[in-house]
Amino acid sequence: MKVVNAQKKEAPVRTSNLLPVMVMAALLGGCATTGNSKDPLEGFNRGMFAFNEGLDKAVIKPVAKGYEAILPQPARNGVSNFFANIEDVYIAVNNLLQGKVPDAINDAGRVLVNTTLGVLGFMDVASDLGVEKHNEDFGQTLGWWGVGNGPYVVLPFFGGRTTRDAFGLVLDLKVDPVGNIGKVPTRNTLEVTRVLSQRVELFSVDKIVDEAALDRYSYLRGAYLQRRHNLIYDGKPPRERDESE
Amino acid sequence: MKLFILLLVGFLLPTAAPAQTPEGAPDVLVKNVTNEVLEIVRKDKDIQSGNQKKVLGLVEAKVLPNFDFSHMTRLALAREWRTATPAQQKSLTDEFRTLLVRTYSKALTEYKNQAIEFKPFRMSAGETDVKVRTLISQSGAKPIPLDYYLEKTPQGWKVYDIEVDGISLVVNYRESFAAEVRKGGVDGLIKSLQTKNRSADGPERQ
Numbered sequence: 001m002k003v004v005n006a007q008k009k010e011a012p013v014r015t016s017n018l019l020p021v022m023v024m025a026a027l028l029g030g031c032a033t034t035g036n037s038k039d040p041l042e043g044f045n046r047g048m049f050a051f052n053e054g055l056d057k058a059v060i061k062p063v064a065k066g067y068e069a070i071l072p073q074p075a076r077n078g079v080s081n082f083f084a085n086i087e088d089v090y091i092a093v094n095n096l097l098q099g100k101v102p103d104a105i106n107d108a109g110r111v112l113v114n115t116t117l118g119v120l121g122f123m124d125v126a127s128d129l130g131v132e133k134h135n136e137d138f139g140q141t142l143g144w145w146g147v148g149n150g151p152y153v154v155l156p157f158f159g160g161r162t163t164r165d166a167f168g169l170v171l172d173l174k175v176d177p178v179g180n181i182g183k184v185p186t187r188n189t190l191e192v193t194r195v196l197s198q199r200v201e202l203f204s205v206d207k208i209v210d211e212a213a214l215d216r217y218s219y220l221r222g223a224y225l226q227r228r229h230n231l232i233y234d235g236k237p238p239r240e241r242d243e244s245e
Numbered sequence: 246m247k248l249f250i251l252l253l254v255g256f257l258l259p260t261a262a263p264a265q266t267p268e269g270a271p272d273v274l275v276k277n278v279t280n281e282v283l284e285i286v287r288k289d290k291d292i293q294s295g296n297q298k299k300v301l302g303l304v305e306a307k308v309l310p311n312f313d314f315s316h317m318t319r320l321a322l323a324r325e326w327r328t329a330t331p332a333q334q335k336s337l338t339d340e341f342r343t344l345l346v347r348t349y350s351k352a353l354t355e356y357k358n359q360a361i362e363f364k365p366f367r368m369s370a371g372e373t374d375v376k377v378r379t380l381i382s383q384s385g386a387k388p389i390p391l392d393y394y395l396e397k398t399p400q401g402w403k404v405y406d407i408e409v410d411g412i413s414l415v416v417n418y419r420e421s422f423a424a425e426v427r428k429g430g431v432d433g434l435i436k437s438l439q440t441k442n443r444s445a446d447g448p449e450r451q
Contacts, residue, residue: 036420084386133387204355212348214441215421222417230411235390237411 038225039152048154049217055157056199064199078122079197084133085114085121086177093175094136098144103134135231139168143232152221160224271395271402272366274311275377279361282307286356293354300350308349313403314342316396320406321418329431337431340438345414347442359383361391373397 036042068076092107110126110133118125127133142164143149150163161169173179178194181187213219230237285303286292292300318338319326329337364378374396382388394406406415425434 036424080386127382135387204357207355208348208352211351212344213421214418214425214437218421218424219417222420223412226412226417227410235411 038149039221041151041153045152045154045160045221046217048156049160051156052154052159053216060195060199064196064203067196068200068203076197076200079193080201081114081118081124082121083178083194083197084124085111085118088114088133089177090172090175091134091136094138094141095134097141098136106131107134137165137168138171139165139228140232142168143228149225149228152225160221162225162228165228270366271368271375271393271397272363272377274402275379275393275395275404276363278307278311279363279379282353283356283361286353287358293356295354297350297354300353301346304346304350304353309346311402311404312345313396313398313405314338314345316403316405317341317345317415320415321422323419323423325423325426325431325434328426333431333435336435337438340435340442341418343442344438348414362388375402 039045071079088107088111092104092111095101095104095107110131111121113126113129113131114121114124117123124133139162147164149165152160152162153166154160155166155169158169178187178190181190209216209219209223282303285307286300289299292303315334315338318334318341321341322329322337326334360382362380362382364380366375366377368375374394377393377395379391379393380388381391389410390408391410392408393404394408395402395404406413408414422434425437429436
């Protein structure tokens with residue numbers, strides 16, 4: 001029951017949506033045997049990982065291939081920019097919540113420029129003007145305020161997250177402008193297009209990981225944890241490398 | 246004519262062999278190799294369409310000499326390195342080198358003309374372990390930092406780790422290497438690496 005304690009201590013934010021997932025994870029995780037302290041639910045997680053990979057292979061990847069074949073690269077870039085512009089709205093909110101006011105102003109400026117000059121966000125004019133894009137979300141905001149990682153958990157469809165980032169994800173989805181569109185057909189079309197657009201961008205990464213990984217699960221888990229750690233510190237994490245030698 | 250050549254050599258020598266290291270500053274090394282390799286990739290249609298053999302050749306010739314694979318393997322093995330015999334250490338280094346070269350080559354074939362920016366670099370005199378920062382820009386996304394860690398060796402500056410967006414290439418292997426060693430000892434890990442490298446020899450997988 002170490003797991004439950006760790007969650008209580010490190011992720012005090014309560015959100016009812018995730019509770020069933022967490023309970024299921026805790027139950028199934030009992031059978032995990034490997035000694036990774038960051039991943040006490042490895043048994044369950046590997047199962048969910050296999051499920052996600054299966055879903056990807058059977059449905060998402062093939063449809064994304066079709067999307068890639070139909071839309072030429074410039075059009076795909078436009079779509080990707082369009083969603084990146086929407087994303088900038090809650091990146092601004094998160095920078096504000098982390099007290100990084102100049103960054104928040106930068107993000108709001110990006111939305112303003114890209115929505116107008118960039119024709120509803122289809123062109124990333126702001127980046128060309130040197131107004132750099134940031135990467136923020138509620139998981140990072142929680143981390144910035146000192147909430148620890150908690151156990152690693154693989155969510156259905158969304159993939160691997162730290163417990164903290166899983167809670168962050170719930171908040172991300174709550175404020176997501178696309179998810180909040182009232183008209184259901186429009187919303188669904190946009191949601192599906194966004195998933196395909198993001199999936200196509202991962203084709204390259206996929207091939208590289210295939211080449212690199214002895215064990216895809218632990219490779220992706222390690223990469224995710226390193227990357228999140230780095231993002232929370234905005235690219236300047238305290239040095240830890242030296243412990244090895 | 247002879248005099249002219251002598252003069253030319255005389256002019257070139259001081260720049261080719263500065264007091265410190267044969268290759269000069271580490272940031273210059275990273276910049277030169279990056280530019281040279283990407284210039285070739287940009288012009289080569291075969292590499293762009295994923296010709297592994299050709300890109301492997303390019304990496305072997307231009308990139309490999311600037312890497313310290315023994316250092317990389319030591320870092321990835323962490324504590325387990327000392328439990329390995331010299332023979333095992335050699336096999337590990339060879340296999341890990343093959344794996345890294347393949348991965349690096351794969352990444353090059355996926356290069357899509359993104360702009361690379363070299364961040365300002367400063368080092369104090371006598372430093373032997375440095376980080377050279379670059380930034381890969383792409384439209385509609387946060388630029389991705391790509392950092393090189395270099396160590397000064399008697400053979401000049403050598404790269405011993407690459408960090409992409411905060412993900413250290415070498416550190417990322419630690420967990421799976423440690424897990425393999427726990428499962429089947431150092432020999433088990435060597436075998437897994439061999440199997441992996443051999444499977445990659447086969448026809449292109451999807």
